[in-house]
Amino acid sequence: MTMILRFLSRSVLVCTLLLFLHSTYCSANDNITYRLKWLRNVSVVGALYAEHNQLFSKAGLNVTVKPGGPERDAIRELELGRADFGVASADQVLRARAKGAPIVVIAQLFQINPLQWIYRPEKLQLGSLADLKEKVIGVTFGGNDESIMRTLLAEGNLDSSQVRLFSVRYDYTPFYRKRVQLWPVYRNAQGPIITAQLAQEGEKTAYFNPADFGVKFVANSVVTHVRTLKEKPELVQRFLGVLLSGWQQALDPENEKAVLSLLQHYEPNIPQTIQQEQLRITRTLIQPDPTVAIGRIDHAGWDQTQEIMVSQKLLPHTFALQEILKPQKSL
Amino acid sequence: MAQGATTTAESMSLICEKLTFTYPAKEAPILAQVSFQLITPGFHSFFGPSGAGKTTLAKIITGELHDYTGQLITNGLDRILYSHNKERLPGWSSVDHHLSKVITPSLLPEKDKLVDLFGLADCVNARFDQLSMGQQNRVNLIRYLLQDCDLLIMDESLANVDELTRETIILSLKEMFPARYFIYISHNAREVAKFCDSILVFQGSNQVHAPRMLQGCNVRTNTERNSAELDAVLLEIMNAA
Amino acid sequence: MLLKRILQFFLLYALFIGCLLLLKYSLQLSDYVIPGPVGMLQTLTTKYRSYGLATLNTMSIAVIGQVVSVILAFTLGIIGRQSTWLGSFIKVAAYNIQAYPIVALAPILFILLGDGFLTRLLIAAMICYFPLLLSVLGIMSKPVTDIEHFYRATGRMRWQLEVKIRTFENLNQLTTVIAGSATLAMAGTIVGEFIAANAGIGYTIRIALYQSDLAKILIALFFIGITIAIYQAMLELLGIAIRRAWTGK
Incomplete structure (x- = not known):
């Protein structure tokens, strides 16, 4: 009798644990966290636009956009499972890869370093x-x-x-x-x-x-975990598609009024005329040439960034960038 | 010889008339209708159980406590000091060093004399906290005795001192400071009866009557001891307390 | 005592690193999130000289800052002990200054004094002085009646004597607080360097943070910890020596 009871209680325990793990896994699938590099301002206006206009939810994604800051490191959060996507500068990405961090770049936000x-x-x-x-x-x-x-x-x-x-x-x-x-x-x-x-x-x-x-040093890019890209390529595609669409719409002069009102919401102390100028400059940095798609990964820029870092002993050696840079088909 | 000897001791007196005092947080007065007179220098005493108001009265006399009713006249007693048995000397140097610093240089021979009389010759080079409690009280008393004062209130200043030494000290004080007023606060009925000139006897904290002034034996050096007189005073004290 | 302090620190540091490594290997984290032992050792061998010197630089500021804050705390504590208008004004001012976060004041100091020695020193002293001031104010405001009574009654009390009596009677507490404030002085200097300086271990940590290099930060923490342990032990020994000389015990 005691044996049966013990067996039953253990079975219940194991089942509860499995159910818990399953529910956690499911919720991880449904909920996506996107960690920005900095606070909510013009440099992340594409993500803000997508969030505000519910572009993510319309695409069936439950995305939480979290602001960054000096003490936030999106790459660490990806590795610790606290974020699914994030923004990191090229030097951050290269340093992290040099130390074995399993992250990949799926899009490059700034074509010109701000x-x-x-x-x-x-x-x-x-x-x-x-x-x-x-x-x-x-x-x-x-x-x-x-x-x-x-x-x-x-x-x-x-x-x-x-x-x-x-x-x-x-x-x-x-x-x-x-x-x-x-x-x-x-x-x-x-x-x-x-x-x-x-x-x-x-x-x-x-x-x-x-x-x-002639000195190109790549700035902010969108990163994710190698595992996420491998196991959920469709999710990565969907997320990035929506995010870049958010950028596209935010930089479209036709939407300027709505974007400026969004920026006023987050930075009410900055006069709108200045925010207008901020937005104008951001357009030229994200998409300097209309023939270049938003989010394009500039391989030459990454090459030069890597060379600069190696020459200044900030990296031990160069890497095969194709292992790090994973542009998505939609781009 | 002693401090205050140059002033006319006869012109000095302490007169207390219907003095009443209540501590701010209390309802009942600790002192009620206290009246007494000290009109001659010498050894006088406040006697009574703890909490009866002896120390309170001492503090009123020194001016530490105010807001009493009644009258307190310190006629000619300009310099009044209050010493008690809880006092300490600073611990950073020897007792002798501290004593020398608070005594007028002309009185240093007096200090040495008192140190010998009080049986402290062997320990004056020690620090205060290295002394026994009795030694500490004696050292403290010496520094007060050698201050310029007309009235010295000694609140249990000879506590923890053996009886024989206490007797020697009290008799020496009477000899050395004949023009000075002393109020000796003690719980030792026999001692105050024997050595004090007048004794203000306090009742317990729930006293019904005001303290009573009694006459003591006022024994001095070479005075003939009369045990019957002492017993009578003792009996009177017991009745009054 | 010195050896004991160093051993205690080594034990604590080893435990801390052990926990980090346990986390690293159990969660299979990369060296970017938590560096491995080889990475830490490499950083130690390449950086020990520059980090050691940076820590000594910080330490020297912390020591001067602590001396300044002890003097400041005693000065304010002695003036503020009196129940006069000035005493109460000083108490209020001291409490108000402490209420402002140092990170908010630092940019003002930076504008006024630049990013050099003085700014670091001032920030270190400001962080260190308040607990000292509280202790000194508490000690200096509390009469030692059983000693002071005689001096007051006989008109011999001077402020110097009053301060001396209260200091002597609370020597144990004061030496403990001063030794303890060494940590605050060091922390204050590091904060100052982090916000507004071009030298010292705080500045080095800032650079390491920019480079997301946790190994460098861990090595910096090691140097900070060992320096504080030694400095504190030396202060405690000094406290014991002063107590022996003054109290004869």
């Missing part, structure tokens, strides 16, 4: 890289702007002793006070704000874009 340097053209002429000599240049030490700037200096045959690299923080005062001549900003997000502030003081601004000098 990370550029703002400067005052009346005080500074930047016709060639050699013009950077003896300038005070802001960089985030350890950030990818440092890697980009060091590459630019190397390309211009300058060593770091010929310029003064200034450690950049959250606050732009050193640039406003003209202690620093070139300051790194996200061209589409902070750029219009600073430009407007300096315009009020009668100062003109310009942007130093590394791509203009």
Whole structure:
């Protein structure tokens, strides 16, 4: 009798456990978490548009869009199973792959890196890289702007002793006070704000874009777990299709009014005229050429990003990028 | 010789008339209608059980407590000090060092004399917390005795001191400080009866009557001891308490 | 005591790393999420010199910051002990300053003082001083009546004597609080470096965070932990020496 009871109780326990695992697995199938790289602003407007207009649910997907931040790392969350898709910069992806993280890139959001340097053209002429000599240049030490700037200096045959690299923080005062001549900003997000502030003081601004000098460093891309791509390719296709459609619609000038009202909702302190400018610039960074599809993976850009990182010892060696870059058929 | 000896001791007196005091949080007064007079220098005593109001009255006399009713006249007693047996000296140097720092240099020989009389010669180089409780009380008393004061209230200042030494100390004080007023607060009925000039006897905390002033034997050095007189005073104290 | 502290730290660190590795291998996580032992060892061998120097740099600021905060806490504690208008004003000001998060004040300090030594020092001192101030205020505001009575009654009490008595009577508590505040001084300096500096182990951690390199962060934590353990043990030994010299025990 005791044996039977023990057997029954164990069976119930095992069944409960199996049911629990099954329900967890099912809910994981239905619910998708998409972790952004940064807070909800113009740089993620495509995802915001898709979320706000219920494009995901219309496609039968239950997607939760979660904002990112300095302490959020989408790649870690993918590996820990807390997110299904995420946004990560190319350097993050390459570093993670170098350490065995099983992630793949399924789309590249920015075709032109928004990370550029703002400067005052009346005080500074930047016709060639050699013009950077003896300038005070802001960089985030350890950030990818440092890697980009060091590459630019190397390309211009300058060593770091010929310029003064200034450690950049959250606050732009050193640039406003003209202690620093070139300051790194996200061209589409902070750029219009600073430009407007300096315009009020009668100062003109310009942007130093590394791509203009032949240095391409890929920015934000959409990533997922290798397992997700392998086991649920259809889900990946559907998700990405909706996300990129969200971007397409958000950048369409016909939808500008609705998009601006969405941006006002998340950043009410930024004047709409500035948000309009932010959106205009974002269009040129996401889709600089109408013949290029949104989300296209720029292999040449990835190659160069990888080379830069290897040359600066941020990566031990180069990788076969076809293992990492997995563009989807719909693109 | 003693402090206060230059002033006219006869002109000094402590007069208390119908003094009543109630602690702020209490309803019943701890002191009610207390009246007494001390008109001669010497050893006087407050005697009674714990909680009867002896320390409260001492603190009123020193000015630590106010808001009483009735009258308290400290006629000529300008410098009043209150010492008690819970006091400590700082522990960072020896007892002798502390005593020397709080005594006028001209009185240093007096200090040495008192140290000998109080049986502390062997321990003055120790720190305060290394002394026994009786030694600590004696050291504390010495520093008060050598201050410029007209009235010194000694609240159980000789607690934990053996009887023989206590007797020696009290008799020495009478000799060395004849012009000074002392109020000796003690629970030892025999001691106050024997050595004090007048004794204010307090009743218990639920006292019905105001404290009564009695006459003590006021024994001094070389005074002939009269045990019958002492027994009579003791009996009177017991009746009054 | 020094050896005991170091051993205790090694034990704690080993437990911490052990737990991380257990998590890594049980969940089959990559070296990107949790680095493996080989990766950690490699980082240690390549970075021990620069991280060691960065930690010493931070430590030197923390020590100066702690000294400044001890002086500040004692000054404010001594003035604030009195139940006067000034005393109450100082108490309110001290509590208010503490109410502002340091990360909110740091950018202002950064604008005013730049991103160098002074900013780090000030942030370290500000984080470290409050618990010290609370202790000093508590100690200095509480009379030691059984000692102070005589000096007050005889008119001999001076503020210096009052402070000396209260310090002596609470020496154990004060030395414990000061030794304990070493950790806060170090944490304050690291926060300062993280927000507004170009040197020190906090700045190094910031760079490692940008590079998502957990191995570097773990090595930095090792250096921070071992330095704090040694510094705290040395402060405790100093406290014992002071107590022996002053109390004779």
